[in-house]
Amino acid sequence: MLRIELTAAAGGQPGHGELTVHGWPGGTDGLELSVLRNQDSLYLEAGGGWDSLPVWHAIDGLERRGELLVGSVGPWLVDPLVRDPKMVYRLQLRDAGQSDGGVLRIVGNILSSPAVGHPQPLNEPPRHAPEPVAVPPEPEPEPEPPAVEPPPVETPRPDRPLVAERDEEFHAAPAPKPRKPVRWLPLALGLVLLLGIGLGAYWYFVLRPQTQTPVAAAPAPTPAPAPAAATTGGENPCGEAALEGAGDDLAFIQACLRSNPATAQVLEVIDAAKQSKRCGVVQRLYAHKAQAGDAAIAFAYAREYDPQTFKAGGCVQSADAETAAYWYEIALANDPANADAKKRLEALKP
Structure with a gap:
């Protein structure tokens, strides 16, 4: 080996x-x-x-x-x-x-290899210069309008009335700029509308019931019995009932592991999965719990491959001494006092 x-x-x-x-x-x-x-x-x-x-x-x-x-x-x-x-x-x-x-x-x-594209650390300089940002050209200053000399002041003549001069000045003056529309008016109308809706709701739900004739309260109907929990396993997401009701192996495994089940509970559900030929559940639960440091699960997984304890017709197709030795080593790493694992490991090694 x-x-x-x-x-x-x-x-x-x-x-x-x-x-x-x-x-x-x-x-x-x-x-x-x-x-x-x-x-x-x-x-x-x-x-x-x-x-x-x-x-x-x-x-x-x-x-x-x-x-x-x-x-x-x-x-x-x-x-x-x-x-x-x-x-x-x-x-x-x-x-x-x-x-x-x-x-x-x-x-x-x-x-x-996909990790090559990971972002650079903050304490390292960038590996390429940043692309230049296009700066829009500054607008050229507009030429100042030529100075306009004020018209000479004419002395009113007796044959030209003063009212006519003022009328000419009025028509020559620039028209006033239109005022911008008031933007707060829609907001004020919205607030008034909301206030009206609130007052109407207050009258309908608070004041209106007080003006109606009270009627005797009808007896509360007896609640119907709750249906039995379906396919979820009730309070135990890592039990045999949850396994039978689960249609997706991966969803069941995730729910089972999230519940942090005890070792005995995991071994029970593994036995149930072997009987129903759900080998994906068996292999994944064994491997995950054993790799996570559960010595008892690793020891049980090793016995599945051990030529001395292998049983045909299960989820493991054939005995494999190397694989059994691997799981025995993991079991001993987490439980050095396991004498059976140590004995079988020594027997399997060449």
Whole structure:
């Protein structure tokens, strides 16, 4: 059984990492790699998708460093593996003469290649100069009108009455500018209308009932019995009743995990899901709770794959010693006193 680890690239470039393989006895020529996703038993395709049939990828660049195989891998492998941190992957290596595999460990925080477009930190300068902002040209100053000399003052003559001069001055004067319409008038009308509506409502709902003849109150009808809770599981969103009534596995799993169920409760609903062949619920609840640090759930999940305790006809298609060892290690990491997990782990390791 191989020990395989994926760590971030030395330069920290998103979408790139370093693959380390412990225990490969063969060489580095003609190596091929397959990736199995344990939760749904699908294999990684060349385009980053997942298929039910095994797909082998030629992998170059792995070099021997003592007992290790070490090499850089790019987005074709890193992006699908870090897309869902709750998934568990099993990698298989082969060449012309032999084949071996093991469960992948993703160590540290590895970013996918889409993270290249993340915003820059505030303490770093911008990577390109900002685009210039077009400044509208300043308007050219208008030419000042030519100075107009005042007309000479004429001395009124006896044959030209003063009233005629004033009449000419009146017609020569510019017309006054029209006044702007008053803008507060619509607001005042609206306030008056609202006040009228408020007074009418006050009379209708407060004063009017007092003027009517009181009538005897009719006896309150007996409330009909509330219908039974449907498909929600009542007060227990992580019980068997909620599982039976839930049409969507993902919605049920989310509601179950939000209720923070106890370990025994999770194991009960997993057993119910196995009986109803809802394997998606079984695999996701097992993996999520085990990865979250529940040692009992991890131990139970390991026994599903352990060749000694494997039961055919369930949601796990076949026994897998490597996968069982992986979950036994997680159980021991959270509960070092689990002697059964330690014993089975030692028996499964070569």
